[in-house]
Structures are given as structure tokens and as C-alpha cells.
Amino acid sequence: MxxxxxxxxxxxxxxxxxxxxxxxxxxxxxxxxxxxxxxxxxxxxxxxxxxxxxxxxxxxxxxxxxxxxxxxxxxxxxxxxxxxxxxxxxxxxxADAPRSGSPGKVTAEQVAQILAVACESPKLSGRPIARWTHRELRDEVVKRKIVDSLSVAQVGRYLKQSALQPHRSKMWLNTTEKNPETFEREAATVCQTYLDAPRKAAADGVHTVSVDEATSLQALERNAPDKPVQPGSVAKQEFEYTRHGTTTLTAGLDVVTGQILSPTLEATRTEAEFVDHIARTVNQDSTGEWIFIADNLNTHASESLVRWVAKQCGDDDPLGKKRSRDSRVHEIAT
Structure with missing residues (x-):
């Protein structure tokens, strides 16, 4: 039984x-x-x-x-x-239970030292690379005499077991706000805006849009057309190209539907161009309510934009002084 x-x-x-x-x-x-x-x-x-x-x-x-x-x-x-x-x-x-036989040649202390090196920048070791590869890491720990010898595959196993990926990286943004309470309050406001977006869209049809620019995009033209894929041969792209300068893409993302709204290509990203982009976006539903989420770039809170928003809202009250925390900018935004 x-x-x-x-x-x-x-x-x-x-x-x-x-x-x-x-x-x-x-x-x-x-x-x-x-x-x-x-x-x-x-x-x-x-x-x-x-x-x-x-x-x-x-x-x-x-x-x-x-x-x-x-x-x-x-x-x-x-x-x-x-x-x-x-x-x-x-x-x-x-993990597997310890197996019988001779003990491993690399001790737990040595493994910890290897992982510590993996968490360092390669530049501290004088290596002209941005991120560790398994081979470079192996060479460095042998050079430092942490171990006498080690295979590249074993280095990979140590990293995998410890969930370390020194060959990968992600972008992050350091805040310029020095007051942690202010940062926490403002970050909470932005996060809550995202969380409220589905409910507001369902109840009142409110559009919540995250908007930004991608600058200095190269406008490249290949000097010959691509060759299509064929049996036994991958598709081929012409190496030579002609430069046509750079451009700026301005677009908004509807955070509820995932739709890209009013993508715009301009040579620059001036105050007037950003106002025109917002106007084109709003015109898709001119009677609807819109919430825009943007960073603190000066063109995103320009006098021209505030006056345009005030006009759309039918607000004729004085706007206050530019850059004033108590000005009409924030009243109109709310």
C-alpha cells in the first residue's frame, strides 16, 4: 500500500x-x-x-x-x-546530492571569488572590454591565481548556478531629484496614472498616452536592393549605403491599447513641433479627454504648449509666470 x-x-x-x-x-x-x-x-x-x-x-x-x-x-x-x-x-x-568519488578541485571559497570578479567591471582588471565573456573571465581568475586552471564551460556553469549574467546589461536612468520624498511622491503619481488608465478608458473613454522623441535617427538608403532568401542561401543586404542626415521620431503610445498614435518624423524637436504633434494626436478625438505622460524636457512644458492647452480647455485666466511652481501650468494639467 x-x-x-x-x-x-x-x-x-x-x-x-x-x-x-x-x-x-x-x-x-x-x-x-x-x-x-x-x-x-x-x-x-x-x-x-x-x-x-x-x-x-x-x-x-x-x-x-x-x-x-x-x-x-x-x-x-x-x-x-x-x-x-x-x-x-x-x-x-x-540540487543533486553530493556524489561519491574525489572532491572537486575548486573550493566554495574559490567559486565565491570567481563570482566576485564577474561582478566587477572588466576595466578594473585592465581589460579593453565592456562586459565579461566566459573566456575573458576564466583568463582573469587564472591570472589572479584564484585557481590554477579552469575550463570556460565550468565558468559558465558557475555563473548559471548563481543566476549571474555579466555579458548582459539593461539601461537605467539616474534621477536628478535630490529629495527622496519628492521623488517618491512624483514617481507614485506617474505609476498611479498608468494603473488608472484602463479604468478611465473603460468608464469615460479617457486616452492615456505616453509620449517621447527618439532623436538622431540615421536616414540611410542602401545602394542596392536586398537579395531574397534562396535554398541554401540566406537573404543578403547591401553593405554600402548613402546617408541622408538624421531625423527625429516623435510618437505617443496609448498605454491601454498599445497603439502608436501620430508618429511624426521631423528634422528637429523644437517647441513648436511638439505642440503640433500633441495637436495632431488630440484631433483624433477632439471631444475626448486626454492625459499625456512625458519627461521633464523643456519642450514638454513650454509656454506655447501651455497656451495651446489653455485654449483647448477654454481657460482665459492668466497663466502666471513661466517656470513658477504655482503657475497655471499645473492647474490646467489637473
Whole structure:
């Protein structure tokens, strides 16, 4: 008679990490498979049902449920004392048990040092690259005598196990607002505007549009037409091109529908051109209500734009002084 399956208990944070690991394409297959076993266990599936989905037998499913059950108390301690290392602790629970044989040549301390180098800029090591590659990282840790030798593949495995991707990067924007309370208040206003957009669109047909410019776009013309793809040959694009200067694309994104509104190509991005772009956008529904989200570029809060908005709203009151925080600009905007 089969025994009772170990109960899988999870906290909210543990549940989020297990779901992420079960869907991830970057973690090892076994880790994702075991995370899915636990996710399905939480959802109430039987071991036989889980086994069919993950392509294991029911005994193997039971092993990982029991391992989680036995480790859960210690995971809760990790979550309370060092929450930033909870993912690492869960990965340790889902990892293969130590195998018999000679111990690995690279110690845990050496692995930690390798990962620390991966988190540094290559420029600190005098390397003329912007981001680490596995080979460059291997060469650097050998040069620093952290290890005597190491394969490029092993470097990749260490990075993958630690969810580090030094070869990738994302853009971010540093705020110029020095007062954290002011920044938090203004950021909350912008975020709330995005969150309110679907409700306002459904209730009153309000258009919420995020608008900005992409500047210095090169207008290039290829000197010969592309050659189409053929059996055994990919499509070919002419290497030589003629420059036709640069252009600026101004466009708005309807944050509810995802539609691009009034895309405009201009040679520059002047105050008058931005007002014309807003006017063309509003004319698509001249009787509707519009909310525009823009950054703090001076043309986005120009006197011309404020006067145009005031005219559309039928507001003949004095606008106040330019750049004044108490001027009519903010009253009209609200």
C-alpha cells in the first residue's frame, strides 16, 4: 500500500521563486523539473499525476517532496534572517546530492571569488572590454591565481548556478531629484496614472498616452536592393549605403491599447513641433479627454504648449509666470 505523500508547504516568497524556477529556461533542466514537482504538489496534484507531467516515476516525485518537507523549517529561517539569499537556499535544496568519488578541485571559497570578479567591471582588471565573456573571465581568475586552471564551460556553469549574467546589461536612468520624498511622491503619481488608465478608458473613454522623441535617427538608403532568401542561401543586404542626415521620431503610445498614435518624423524637436504633434494626436478625438505622460524636457512644458492647452480647455485666466511652481501650468494639467 503506497504511503502518504509528504505535504508541500510554501511561503508567499518561496512560492514565487518556485514558480519562476519551474518556468525558467536558464536553470538546469533538473532544477526546473524539481521546482515543477513542488508547484504541482502545492496545487494538490497526486504523485502519479505529477510523475506523468515531469516524466519521472512516482517514487522520484516522492523523494523531492520529502526533501522539501524536511528542509522547509531551515528555509523559513533563511527567509527570516537572510531573505536576499532565499533563492540560493532553494537552489541548494533542489540540487543533486553530493556524489561519491574525489572532491572537486575548486573550493566554495574559490567559486565565491570567481563570482566576485564577474561582478566587477572588466576595466578594473585592465581589460579593453565592456562586459565579461566566459573566456575573458576564466583568463582573469587564472591570472589572479584564484585557481590554477579552469575550463570556460565550468565558468559558465558557475555563473548559471548563481543566476549571474555579466555579458548582459539593461539601461537605467539616474534621477536628478535630490529629495527622496519628492521623488517618491512624483514617481507614485506617474505609476498611479498608468494603473488608472484602463479604468478611465473603460468608464469615460479617457486616452492615456505616453509620449517621447527618439532623436538622431540615421536616414540611410542602401545602394542596392536586398537579395531574397534562396535554398541554401540566406537573404543578403547591401553593405554600402548613402546617408541622408538624421531625423527625429516623435510618437505617443496609448498605454491601454498599445497603439502608436501620430508618429511624426521631423528634422528637429523644437517647441513648436511638439505642440503640433500633441495637436495632431488630440484631433483624433477632439471631444475626448486626454492625459499625456512625458519627461521633464523643456519642450514638454513650454509656454506655447501651455497656451495651446489653455485654449483647448477654454481657460482665459492668466497663466502666471513661466517656470513658477504655482503657475497655471499645473492647474490646467489637473
Amino acid at each position: 503506497p504511503g502518504t505523500a509528504a505535504k508541500v508547504r510554501v511561503s508567499e516568497r518561496q512560492w514565487a521563486i518556485l514558480q519562476e524556477l519551474s518556468r525558467s529556461r536558464t536553470v538546469a533542466k533538473g532544477i526546473g523539473q524539481r521546482a515543477l514537482i513542488l508547484v504541482r504538489g502545492v496545487q494538490g496534484l497526486l504523485n502519479d499525476q505529477i510523475a506523468l507531467e515531469v516524466e519521472l516515476n512516482r517514487q522520484q516525485v516522492g523523494v523531492w517532496r520529502r526533501r522539501w518537507h524536511e528542509a522547509w523549517d531551515s528555509l523559513c529561517v533563511w527567509e527570516c534572517t537572510e531573505p536576499h539569499r532565499l533563492r540560493e537556499a532553494i537552489l541548494a535544496v533542489l
